[in-house]
Amino acid sequence: MSATDPTGPAASPLGANPLMTLHYTMQGKYLIALAAASVVAAVVGVLVYRSHVPLYESEGWVRISPDRDVVLDEEVLGDISMFSDYVRVQGRRMKSFRVVDNALRGGTWAERPSGTGPSSVRGFQDQLTVRTEPQIIAVRFRDENPQTAQKGVEALVKAFAAVYDEADSREVNERLDKLTSVQVQLSNELRGVRQRQSTLAKRYGFSSNDADGVYELKSTRLQSLQARLQEVERLIKLHELPQEEQIAARTDHTPAQIATVDATMQNLVQRKTLAEQAYRAQIARFGEAHRTTRKLAEEITIITDEIARRTDAFNRGELELQLGSGAADATGAVSLAQLRGQADEFRRQVAATQSELEELNRQRVDLDEVDREISLKESKLRETEAKIDAIQIESTTDGRLEIGNEGDLPGSPSNDADQFRNAAAAGMGSGAAIVGLVLLWGLADRRLKSYAAAKNMLGADAFLGMLPILDESLDDAQQALGASHAVHEIRSMLQRARPDGEPLVVGVTSATAGAGKTSVSLALGLSFAAAGSRTLLIDFDAVGGGLSSRTLRIVRRRQAESLARQGVLHEAGVAQVLELMDEQPELGMAEAADRLGLATASRVSAALSTDATGHTGRGAGVFESLAGAALEECVLATGVERLTVLPLGEADIAEIGTVSRGGIRGLINRARSSYDVVVVDSGPILGSLEASIASGEVDELIVVVAKGELVGYVRRAIDRALDAGAKVAGLVFNKADTTDGALFGSAGTTSLVSRVVSRPDSLTPVSVTLRDAEECPREYGPLAHATAACLPGSSRRGLAKSVGRTQGAA
Numbered sequence: 001m002s003a004t005d006p007t008g009p010a011a012s013p014l015g016a017n018p019l020m021t022l023h024y025t026m027q028g029k030y031l032i033a034l035a036a037a038s039v040v041a042a043v044v045g046v047l048v049y050r051s052h053v054p055l056y057e058s059e060g061w062v063r064i065s066p067d068r069d070v071v072l073d074e075e076v077l078g079d080i081s082m083f084s085d086y087v088r089v090q091g092r093r094m095k096s097f098r099v100v101d102n103a104l105r106g107g108t109w110a111e112r113p114s115g116t117g118p119s120s121v122r123g124f125q126d127q128l129t130v131r132t133e134p135q136i137i138a139v140r141f142r143d144e145n146p147q148t149a150q151k152g153v154e155a156l157v158k159a160f161a162a163v164y165d166e167a168d169s170r171e172v173n174e175r176l177d178k179l180t181s182v183q184v185q186l187s188n189e190l191r192g193v194r195q196r197q198s199t200l201a202k203r204y205g206f207s208s209n210d211a212d213g214v215y216e217l218k219s220t221r222l223q224s225l226q227a228r229l230q231e232v233e234r235l236i237k238l239h240e241l242p243q244e245e246q247i248a249a250r251t252d253h254t255p256a257q258i259a260t261v262d263a264t265m266q267n268l269v270q271r272k273t274l275a276e277q278a279y280r281a282q283i284a285r286f287g288e289a290h291r292t293t294r295k296l297a298e299e300i301t302i303i304t305d306e307i308a309r310r311t312d313a314f315n316r317g318e319l320e321l322q323l324g325s326g327a328a329d330a331t332g333a334v335s336l337a338q339l340r341g342q343a344d345e346f347r348r349q350v351a352a353t354q355s356e357l358e359e360l361n362r363q364r365v366d367l368d369e370v371d372r373e374i375s376l377k378e379s380k381l382r383e384t385e386a387k388i389d390a391i392q393i394e395s396t397t398d399g400r401l402e403i404g405n406e407g408d409l410p411g412s413p414s415n416d417a418d419q420f421r422n423a424a425a426a427g428m429g430s431g432a433a434i435v436g437l438v439l440l441w442g443l444a445d446r447r448l449k450s451y452a453a454a455k456n457m458l459g460a461d462a463f464l465g466m467l468p469i470l471d472e473s474l475d476d477a478q479q480a481l482g483a484s485h486a487v488h489e490i491r492s493m494l495q496r497a498r499p500d501g502e503p504l505v506v507g508v509t510s511a512t513a514g515a516g517k518t519s520v521s522l523a524l525g526l527s528f529a530a531a532g533s534r535t536l537l538i539d540f541d542a543v544g545g546g547l548s549s550r551t552l553r554i555v556r557r558r559q560a561e562s563l564a565r566q567g568v569l570h571e572a573g574v575a576q577v578l579e580l581m582d583e584q585p586e587l588g589m590a591e592a593a594d595r596l597g598l599a600t601a602s603r604v605s606a607a608l609s610t611d612a613t614g615h616t617g618r619g620a621g622v623f624e625s626l627a628g629a630a631l632e633e634c635v636l637a638t639g640v641e642r643l644t645v646l647p648l649g650e651a652d653i654a655e656i657g658t659v660s661r662g663g664i665r666g667l668i669n670r671a672r673s674s675y676d677v678v679v680v681d682s683g684p685i686l687g688s689l690e691a692s693i694a695s696g697e698v699d700e701l702i703v704v705v706a707k708g709e710l711v712g713y714v715r716r717a718i719d720r721a722l723d724a725g726a727k728v729a730g731l732v733f734n735k736a737d738t739t740d741g742a743l744f745g746s747a748g749t750t751s752l753v754s755r756v757v758s759r760p761d762s763l764t765p766v767s768v769t770l771r772d773a774e775e776c777p778r779e780y781g782p783l784a785h786a787t788a789a790c791l792p793g794s795s796r797r798g799l800a801k802s803v804g805r806t807q808g809a810a
Helices: 018-026 030-050 083-094 097-105 121-126 146-204 208-239 243-249 263-286 291-316 325-331 336-395 416-444 451-458 477-496 517-530 546-565 571-583 589-596 601-609 622-626 653-658 661-674 689-695 711-723 738-743 747-757 782-789
Strands: 056-064 128-133 136-143 401-405 463-468 504-510 535-540 643-646 677-682 700-706 728-736
Touching: 030 416, 056 083, 056 146, 083 128, 083 136, 083 146, 097 121, 097 146, 121 128, 136 146, 146 336, 146 401, 208 336, 263 291, 451 463, 451 711, 451 728, 463 477, 477 504, 477 517, 477 700, 477 728, 477 782, 504 517, 504 661, 504 689, 504 711, 517 535, 517 546, 517 643, 517 677, 517 700, 517 728, 517 782, 535 546, 535 622, 535 661, 535 689, 546 571, 546 589, 546 601, 546 643, 571 589, 589 601, 622 661, 653 689, 661 677, 661 689, 677 689, 700 711, 711 728
Parallel strands: 463 728, 504 677, 504 700, 535 643, 535 677, 700 728
Antiparallel strands: 056 136, 056 401, 128 136
């Protein structure tokens, strides 16, 4: 990402390295976290180690047999169904309130050493462990006294055996009662169903098996009657035709059509079909030359000739039709009247037979339903009787529960290994908790604690550079030199983005107040001026007005010094006048001197009018220029060559609501025509209207980020600037402390400082002497002062010696 685009991927919080984020979160707190964690872990570990109580554990077990070797009808009764679940249920019963309460009340528990062991069911259960395995229920009891541990197991096993026998007997009786009741109910229901079956059989005159046979006979008779009826109806249809129609109907009929009314033709057609099928099969197996094949061919020829002869005779009306065997054989009918009579009789018999079949089928359904109900009742009754027999056999057999071990007397504590393990775990856990608390403390603190942390959280490419926090006295020359070069580097990066000769308008803002944007604006203005650019600083911070305040303070000091040189004020009076004007900024120099009685207002005004510093400290500024005043009539000289300031002026803060983007654009365009570089110092973009307006009109916008600011505010400031249409050049990290020195600036800057600070042929550091920078007053702040103090002498010889109104560029 370029320096002019701090909103790319590297500036995204998702681009932050998680490990580096953790590092910067814990930075400065490693020793605190490790020391606190070590102390707490040691104390907790020792306390847990010393609080360890040795416990003795006794173990016993009982066995529940899954089967009984009882012979019933020369068969062995098998395993209990779901035996594993049964054992698990008994394991839970062993730890139940009833069993434990019986164990506490028994004589075995009373034999333990006096004053040892729990006295309540809950306390006994807490020291008890029950584990189930196939056929085995294992019991463990822990106590500080080994004898008490053994007595606990013994008392519990005996109590369980008693409760088990009692419960087993009661459960057997309850199950037998329930099953016996079911058996009686099923027997009664079965007798009722069988009685209903007998009644139905008597009513219908047969049993269910007889009904099936009768139904088959009736079905066969019905099919026979229907076939005879069809044959008779066919003959009737044929004989009902007039003789001439019969003859005409016979013309050009096929053998298949003739076969429908002539039994002989029907027989010939069937014989031919069978012969052809046999012929094809014979050819496939033996070929055409085989004797059987030739014989079949001859038979087919004879049948074909006979069919052709009979077809020709039928079509000429010369064929005497042969009645089918269905009607003639059954009735002996030879006339149409007889055929019609037989058809009526067949229809009556078919209808009667169908009615009989329907009634018979209904009777069969009734009997089948009764048979199914009887089978179901019998099956349930057999199952119930089998359960009753099994329970009765089990209840008369001994050996289900076997006590394997009532508990051994333990010889050594069972929790020796827990002493060190618990102490170590407690110590490590408490230490980890302390480290976690410190980490949460760091995570909750979302301030930018260092330049490196800011780059990790906001993206390394988002920053133009870093500026250190400086003492007013600039005692550390190395630090001043580094700050100076950092300012120049930021200035060069801004110039690099603009074509040569084209004016540059730079806006400076911040997320919150106090980030040092005014100091950065002054330092950058000084750097641009030192590089030969005619530079204008515009104070557009209507609330803070830091740039105007610092400029006004310089103007007043220069005025007071001029009055002292003219003898109007004495040296002590200068300090008094400046102090009063700091307390009451609305006072001019003449009014302040007159109010203090040091000189009359007219004398002071006359002295100031004869000097180039005659500016009273009040007058035109940004708002007057926006209202139409000429720009050259509103700017102030700074005392630095090529550096001019446009202060706020005397406008009321409420007038900020009347400022428009068009007005700001017009002011900036006028400044472009007279200056090479314009630096606009606006208020915090999250809290001022003028910053949002000016951000969209400048060429490049710098967002100053101070150490200690919340990262969320910085991100919101960038978003606000982008929403206003600004082109964000990058971020400047301000007020960095000495811990960020190693990360200061670029590699070139670090190399330059190293060359200035030490000789190549010696390891002895050489001090850096700051040049006189009185021409850059200390009121501009340590950053601008350091920038001026580190300039070469030739760059400072032309610094102005007076401050006042200036025409055009400084």
